[in-house]
Amino acid sequence: MSGFGAVMLAALVAGTGAPAEAPPPPTAPAPIPAGVITRLPTREREVALTFDACEAIERAHLDHGITDFLVARRVPFTVFMGGRFARDNAADVRALARNDFVSIENHSWSHPRDMRALDDDRIRSEVRRAASMIESTTGRRTTLFRFPGGNADERTVGLVRALGYQVVHWRWAEGDPSPTVAADQLVAQTLARTRPGDILIFHVNGRGWHTAEALPRIVDGLAARGYRFVTVAEVLARDGVASEATKAR
Numbered sequence: 422m423s424g425f426g427a428v429m430l431a432a433l434v435a436g437t438g439a440p441a442e443a444p445p446p447p448t449a450p451a452p453i454p455a456g457v458i459t460r461l462p463t464r465e466r467e468v469a470l471t472f473d474a475c476e477a478i479e480r481a482h483l484d485h486g487i488t489d490f491l492v493a494r495r496v497p498f499t500v501f502m503g504g505r506f507a508r509d510n511a512a513d514v515r516a517l518a519r520n521d522f523v524s525i526e527n528h529s530w531s532h533p534r535d536m537r538a539l540d541d542d543r544i545r546s547e548v549r550r551a552a553s554m555i556e557s558t559t560g561r562r563t564t565l566f567r568f569p570g571g572n573a574d575e576r577t578v579g580l581v582r583a584l585g586y587q588v589v590h591w592r593w594a595e596g597d598p599s600p601t602v603a604a605d606q607l608v609a610q611t612l613a614r615t616r617p618g619d620i621l622i623f624h625v626n627g628r629g630w631h632t633a634e635a636l637p638r639i640v641d642g643l644a645a646r647g648y649r650f651v652t653v654a655e656v657l658a659r660d661g662v663a664s665e666a667t668k669a670r
C-alpha cells in the first residue's frame with residue numbers, strides 16, 4: 422500500500438470511532454519516506470550548511486547577510502532554490518553561481534505547500550520548470566531536490582527520483598523561519614545538536630530572521646569543534662556513497 426493509501430486508511434479507521442492509536446499532534450512531522458536523504462553518508466566530522474530559497478506567491482529576495490559572509494570566507498554551502506526565486510533574483514543568483522564552492526539545487530518552481538496534494542504531471546512540471554530556470558540562469562544542472570516543507574511521500578519521492586534526482590531533507594530543523602528563534606538559540610542548538618554528517622537547514626530568502634546574525638558564530642563554533650563544511654552534492658558524488666545513502670533509510 423502506498424504511504425498515501427495508508428494515511429487515508431488510517432483516517433477512515435479513525436473516522437469510524439474504532440479504537441486506534443492516539444493521533445499524532447498536529448505539529449508532528451510527516452513520516453520520512455524511503456529514498457529521502459536526511460544525513461550525509463560519512464563518519465567524518467563533515468557538515469553541510471543548506472539554505473532554502475523559497476518563493477511562492479510573494480516576491481522573496483536573497484539574504485546577502487548570509488551569502489556575503491559565506492562567500493567572503495569561502496565556506497562551501499548548498500542552496501535549495503525555487504524556480505520563481507531564480508527568475509526574480511537572476512542577477513544575484515548568477516553572481517552566486519560564479520563561486521564553485523556554492524551548490525545550487527532544486528526546490529520546486531512555485532513552492533507548493535504540500536506536493537503530496539498534486540498529481541503526477543504537476544509534480545514533474547514543478548521539478549522540470551525549476552530545473553530549466555536555474556540552468557538558464559546559472560548554467561548549472563541540478564541533481565538534488567528538496568520538497569517544500571519536507572512534505573513528501575513514497576509516490577512524490579518516486580516521481581522526483583525517476584527524474585534523476587536525489588531527495589535531500591534534514592535530520593533536525595533549525596526553525597529559523599520563526600521570528601521567535603533568536604540568534605543565540607540558533608547558535609546554541611546548532612553547536613549542541615550537530616553530529617557528523619548532519620545537513621543543517623536554514624533560509625536565505627529573508628525568512629531566516631536571525632540566521633545572518635547567528636551564522637558567524639555557528640561557522641566558527643563548528644570549525645572549532647573540528648567540523649569541515651561540505652556541499653551535499655560533493656559528498657554524494659564520492660564513489661559508491663550515493664547508492665549507500667539511499668539504501669541507508
Ligand SMILES: [Zn+2]
Binds near residue numbers: 475532
Ligand atoms: Zn522552502
